[in-house]
Amino acid sequence: MTPAVRRRLKRPLGVLYVGPALDSREFLDRIRTSPMLISVGDRVTEFAEEMGRTPDVQVVDEVERRESREAPDVPFSRLMKAKNPAGSITSAAIAAVRKAIKSRKKPARVLIEGEEDLLAIPAVEAAPLGATLLYGQPGIGVVVVAVDESAKESVRKIYSEMWKEP
Secondary structure: HHHHHHHHHOOOOOEEEHHHHHHHHHHHHHHOOOOEEEEOOOOHHHHHOOOOOOEEEEEEOEEEEEEEOOEEEEEOOEEEEEEOOOOOHHHHHHHHHHHHHHHHOOOEEEEEEOOOOOHHHHHHOOOOOOEEEEEEEEEEEEEEEEEHHHHHHHHHHHHHHHOOOO
């Protein structure tokens, strides 16, 4: 990954909700009424469940802040697995995320061996318009991405930068 992409990925893909904003009507309505809710991260998957909505697609790795942990105690009907080393996005992980999003059997979980942090990118790319994606900004809050054409264009730009030759 280029240094420019690394810097870009430190900025949220969507709206960052912090502290009391996580209890706001706007935030809660968004996650509870979205036609498809996708969570990337173990803690954010649990958080969505605690807020009254089981994510339709859950991308988890059984790690929180670099520490091993139990899988989120959140229901799912279908399980897919893929390997994805830290700091990367593998074709296997992309395929698993796409398959979970397209699956008729929901909620679907993608269990990643490695790290799931960057998988919000292919999730936005594969998600239908109108979906909502949640991921954690460690130690800060939760990022909410409204999947629209603008979000998809941002992801396309990130992809194009990721695979540019230095």
